[in-house]
């Protein structure tokens with residue numbers, strides 16, 4: 588869950604249930620501003636490069652976690668991370684873990700959260716125990732630079748100097764999606780079903796970037812590194828647009844169907860299909876794959892795109908994905924595409 592909930596949780600902690608409604612409404616109100624802001628992606632954004640911090644701890648101590656169950660879970664989580672990821676990708680994890688606090692607060696269910704991670708003070712609040720692995724991944728991928736006032740959490744980054752209502756940072760959607768990919772992969776835990784679209788998109792992007800590279804960038808909080816990977820194939824403004832379209836869908840909770848959402852899904856799909864085709868074309872041009880491999884891999888990727896997509900329980904039908912992909916192949920001068928057409932004349 589997003590960090591913007593943390594202010595609300597602080598209020599709940601102070602005043603209890605009676606005062607929940609006011610910040611809840613403030614948050615909903617802010618939500619509509621954010622939709623407007625996100626949609627206008629050109630107004631955003633300078634993506635910052637995360638600072639390189641040194642590892643502060645070599646041992647795992649967990650001194651700040653009092654609850655025995657949480658301590659055990661944090662230990663289990665640590666073992667899995669140390670086993671699966673290279674040491675140099677775990678600097679943020681080591682720096683945060685020993686200073687992490689975890690507490691229970693059933694009241695955050697009222698704002699629809701099973702858990703919440705606050706990057707500025709490195710603390711997890713849990714109402715639904717199953718949410719803990721997801722929130723621990725936020726912890727493991729966080730760094731906060733007091734110097735530039737930017738918090739980096741996985742693929743999300745946000746300046747703490749800008750207004751909360753109008754600026755929710757960039758990368759929230761992709762970050763929540765990839766956090767779910769990892770939570771399910773390593774802990775078989777599917778925490779937030781409301782992130783299903785984002786999770787699917789994050790998985791499709793991982794197919795292009797590669798698992799090792801993508802997890803490394805995530806754990807380092809390096810959105811700019813991810814953008815650099817994609818810049819091999821696409822200009823930066825297209826990449827920013829792709830990322831902010833996922834943010835828009837992530838923020839969109841309006842219950843009726845919306846043209847903005849449909850267009851955004853289409854843009855997101857078009858981006859992924861184009862980047863994947865360009866990546867395969869590059870491999871073909873470099874003599875790494877032949878035409879039939881190009882076609883097979885290209886078709887396999889296309890098949891992972893459903894023509895029915897659910898966002899906030901609304902079904903969106905996207906009938907013309909195949910036609911869109913044909914146009915992409917033609918546009919990029921894909922191997923075999925022109926030959927096929929001249930043969931059929």
Ligand SMILES: [Zn+2]
Nearest residue numbers: 588589763766
């Ligand atoms: Zn989350």
